[in-house]
Structure formats: C-alpha cells, structure tokens
Amino acid sequence: MIPGDAGLGHALNYCDGVGTDIDPSVAEIEQAAFQLRRLWAKPQLLRRLREECEQGQGIQLSNLMVIYAIVRQGEDQGDVTVGAVAELLDVDPSTASRLVGHAIDAGFVSRHASPVDARRAHLQLTDAGRSIKLMADEFRRRFIAQLVADWSPDERAQFARLLRRFSDAAAGVTIDEAEAGRLLEAAAPPTDRHREASASPGTEPSPQATPR
16 A cells, blocks of 8 residues: 555545546646646755855756756757757747756856757756756655655555656647637636626627616
8 A cells, every 4th residue: 555545535625626527636646746846946955056056156946947958858969959948848939048048157058059050059068067967866866765765666666657657648748729728618617617608709788677
C-alpha cells in the first residue's frame, strides 16, 4: 500500500465541487501537479544558488527554465534556437527571446552563430550555467530522496514510471484556441452554461411590464 492511501477519502473533500463527469482522482492529480512546481520554486534553492553565483550574478526561476530548455534540446547535438526554447517552454517567441536575453545577461547562456546555418543563433550554456544546473539537479534529487525515503523500491519505481508517462503525455498535447474554449465552456458553472444557451444572438430582452 502506498503511504497516504488511507487518507485519500478525506483528502478528496475539496473535490466536492468537481463535476459529476470528472473522476475525483483527476482533481487529485491536478492539485498534485500544481504542488510539484514548488520543486522548482523552492525559495531555499534559489537563495542558495544566488549565494553560489559570482558577485553581481543573480539568478531567477526563469533563468533555470531557459537553462533546462537548452539542455533538453541538446546543446551539443545541433541547433538550439530561441524558437526551440519557445516550443519547449510553451511560450510565444517574443517571450522566449526576452527570457533568453535575461539568461545571457546573467551570464548563464551564450549565443553563437549556428554551426548549421550561420544566419541563425545557436544557444549554449556557459560554465556558470552548467554549474547552476548541476547544483539545482543535486538539490532537487536529494530533496525528493528524502520525500520517498520510506517508500519501497517498487513504489518508487511505479511512481517514477507513472509520473514519466503523465509528463510525456502532457508535453505531447497542444491545445488550440478552439479546444481551450471547449474546455472552458465545459468548466463553467451550470447556471452560466444555461444562461449562454438560452440567449440567442439578435434577440431582444422581453419588455418589462410598466407598473400602473
């Protein structure tokens, strides 16, 4: 039995407002996924990384995001462009360009002519960027090791497999405007959906009776 299963029923109390067509376990996953971002944004981690940086070389969470995007794209295996960073971080190119610029200014990323196409810029980590990544990796892995220290090897392996499956599925899905609108419409309270369905374009509201 995975630790914490016994209290699952109580933990689902906050899901009372979840639509009847949604499995309560989905709401649990949604809440857990939100909490997982704290592994990246731990104040203690950022504070320690800032202490390790050279004087005047600050670090922000967005710097770490760019660093990991460049590593994921394979900086030594081909072109890593701003467009590739934008795609991996799921942001628009102008936002990615700004984030990359901040990482360059902070000294964690360098920009060179692409070995494939000299008209394009190839992004690489500097020595400081690689050092910061290694420290952040070690911090999070040791922190996670403490969290699952009382789990059995099979539980850890199962969790790792399912979490990887979940993250791969999330990374492979693109939601366009139409799909986003459909999901938001489905998430609207029933009263709002009924109001929108009953209101037809071009109809005038019923006149109110004039009191005598």
